[in-house]
Amino acid sequence: DGGITQSPKYLFRKEGQNVTLSCEQNLNHDAMYWYRQDPGQGLRLIYYSQIVNDFQKGDIAEGYSVSREKKESFPLTVTSAQKNPTAFYLCASRQGASLNYNSPLHFGNGTRLTVT
Amino acid sequence: AQSVAQPEDQVNVAEGNPLTVKCTYSVSGNPYLFWYVQYPNRGLQFLLKYITGDNLVKGSYGFEAEFNKSQTSFHLKKPSALVSDSALYFCAVRLNTGNQFYFGTGTSLTVIP
Numbered sequence: 001d002g003g004i005t006q007s008p009k010y011l012f013r014k015e016g017q018n019v020t021l022s023c024e025q026n027l028n029h030d031a032m033y034w035y036r037q038d039p040g041q042g043l044r045l046i047y048y049s050q051i052v053n054d055f056q057k058g059d060i061a062e063g064y065s066v067s068r069e070k071k072e073s074f075p076l077t078v079t080s081a082q083k084n085p086t087a088f089y090l091c092a093s094r095q096g097a098s099l100n101y102n103s104p105l106h107f108g109n110g111t112r113l114t115v116t
Numbered sequence: 117a118q119s120v121a122q123p124e125d126q127v128n129v130a131e132g133n134p135l136t137v138k139c140t141y142s143v144s145g146n147p148y149l150f151w152y153v154q155y156p157n158r159g160l161q162f163l164l165k166y167i168t169g170d171n172l173v174k175g176s177y178g179f180e181a182e183f184n185k186s187q188t189s190f191h192l193k194k195p196s197a198l199v200s201d202s203a204l205y206f207c208a209v210r211l212n213t214g215n216q217f218y219f220g221t222g223t224s225l226t227v228i229p
Contacts, residue, residue, distance in 0.1 A: 004159075031215065040125070042206065042221040043160075050215060058216070090159055102167040104150055105208075105217060107159030 003027065004108035006091050011113045013085075021076045021111045023091035031094040032074035033105065036060060036087045043090065049074055078113065085115045118143045120209050122220035129197045130228050137192040137223045139207030147209045149190040150217070151181055154204040166190060177201070197227045 004025045013019045025032065031050050035043040045058030049068040063082025068074055074093075078085045089112075092105040119142045129135045141147055148167055152160040164175025171183045181192045190207060207220040 006159075009157075033217075035219075040221060043219040045216060048215060056215075092159075102148055102165060104162040104165055105152075105160070106162070107152075109159045110157070112157070 004091055004093055004106060006089075006108035006111050008111060009109070011111055013113070013115050015115055016080045017115075018080060019078050019085075019113065019115075021078070021089055021091075021113070023074045023076065023108060025072050025074075025091075025093045025106075025108075027093055027095070027106060028071070029093035029095050029106070030071070031096070032068065033092040033094070034058075034064075034066065034074070034076045035090045035092065037090055037110075038087050046076065046089075078115075085113060088112050118209065118211065118218050120207050120218050120220040122205075122207055122223045124223050125221070126224045126226070128226045128228060131199055132196050135194045135197040135201070135225065135227070137205045137207075137225060139190045139192065139220060141188050141190065141207075141209045143209055143211055145211045147211060149181075149183065150208040150210070151175065151179070151190075151192050152206045152208060154206065154222075160206060163192070199227045199229050201225060202227045 007022045033048040034046040044060050046064050047066040049055035065077045090110045091108045095103040121140045150165045151163040154160045163179050164173050166173045166183045174180045179194050204222045206222050208217045210217045
């Protein structure tokens with residue numbers, strides 16, 4: 001079955017450590033996105049990528065970094081510079097390039113990160 | 117600035133009754149509108165979208181949504197609620213320029229048996 005795989009499902013880290021969240025898709029989608037979800041705040045965009053080796057900052061990119069070396073993979077690194085990293089992180093992908101405006105986002109099942 | 121508002125944090129409805137989850141938007145161009153559902157500790161699942169054409173859009177699991185341009189609204193509806201419809205619902209908008217999706221803060225729907 002095609003889909004988006006996020007791993008791990010739960011992740012625990014100590015404050016001051018960097019941590020990388022994995023996102024892999026086999027949908028052959030061009031665009032990939034990272035969102036952060038906090039209770040009562042909806043989804044906020046961290047980074048997105050339209051094509052391999054290219055990505056753009058979203059609304060809350062500070063303290064995060066990404067790479068897009070392969071079409072199917074879009075890992076997110078939460079750095080020690082992120083002030084409040086504990087959250088639920090969602091990866092999504094979308095078919096088509098910029099002109100395909102009506103294609104919806106497809107989401108993975110998320111990674112819940114807890115930093116203590 | 118582009119925005120999406122879901123004015124109700126929580127909606128409760130009795131099983132078998134019709135349900136409505138409200139969404140309004142504020143955008144500067146022509147919007148593409150989407151509804152998603154999220155079950156606990158899961159990702160979002162796509163329900164339906166409005167692009168152009170008929171103002172009443174039909175989607176998955178018996179859901180539909182009504183686009184109202186004059187009221188800038190895109191309310192989600194279902195004629196008869198099921199207990200299994202209890203979940204978190206998100207409205208989202210994408211402009212016909214740019215690549216970002218803007219999400220509302222979500223509405224928690226509880227269907228009471």
